[in-house]
Amino acid sequence: MSLHYQAAPLTILVVDDQNATRVALAADLDRAGHRVLEADSADWGLQLFERYRPDLVLLDVEMPDKDGYWAARAMRSAEPGGWTPIIFLSQRSQDADVWKGIEAGGDDYLIKPVTPMILHAKLRAMQRLSHMRQRLVAVSEELRQANAQLHELSQVDPLTGLMNRRGLDGRLQQEIAAARRSGQPLTLMLCDVDHFKRYNDALGHVEGDQCLRHVARQLKDLCRRPADCAARYGGEEFALLLPNTPRSGAMTYARALLRTLAQGQLKHPDSPIAGHITLSGGITTCVPDETTTPEGLLMRADDALYNAKAYGRNRFFSYEMQMDTDEQRQALRGDR
Structure with missing residues (x-):
């Protein structure tokens, strides 16, 4: 049958x-x-x-x-x-x-x-x-994909689309380990928008959000290599993580960013520095060893950022080079 x-x-x-x-x-x-x-x-x-x-x-x-x-x-x-x-x-x-x-x-x-x-x-x-x-x-595959998407979303800043602080912390840990293995220099840059509160007070928070998106695009465009990473560190603060980038290369990145912002002419109606949006930033570069930590690099970059503000803003300061972008530009002109 x-x-x-x-x-x-x-x-x-x-x-x-x-x-x-x-x-x-x-x-x-x-x-x-x-x-x-x-x-x-x-x-x-x-x-x-x-x-x-x-x-x-x-x-x-x-x-x-x-x-x-x-x-x-x-x-x-x-x-x-x-x-x-x-x-x-x-x-x-x-x-x-x-x-x-x-x-x-x-x-x-x-x-x-x-x-x-x-x-x-x-x-x-x-x-x-x-x-x-x-x-x-x-x-199970659907759940895996959903979890992967949630994990990705948890590391992305919704306003700018850049990596957020949580994502940066994890990425920084990975890049320190990779640079330690390869013996290559690693550069971290922290920067924030100069007098951003005045910008918000003059134009409102909607325009302030647009300003942050504009800066985020400039930072992202600067990351031309696959390993380069731009992140929103918090508020009007941003970070650039640049593997295999020496001190002189980091200064070149910083000068290019300031030049791009000046050329973009996103107006700042209440800035005592310039008529357009400017950034101040701190740079730290090292070849990581066993003592190098994410917290240590962030603290050093933050201290360098404080120095850039103390020297007049609209500049990046490097601890390792003991100079800022204005001094480097003048030195380059003197070489010519």
């Missing part, structure tokens, strides 16, 4: 050294609408399993040379992370035989001769289990 049901057809691998049994099973499964693969040995069954990845395996236990238990273990080893239902077929009916089959990687154990009704009932059950597992895998 063959049973037809609405579930999708399966690709079923039948492994049995007895031709009559194998042919009869294949014919019954074929009438039920399934695609059938046949093997008369454990080795051949394993090859078909690896080649076609069937939906289900009907596996005889007693076969010459290598038995069904060996075949089941080999099939399980060939599908890391996956799952293909395996049903053992055997004339052995002792509890120990069933236990041995399950331990070898089987999912069910049927005693020969198997009636078509029992066989198709088992196929339906395995099909349901397979569908449930596929759904669980799909849901």
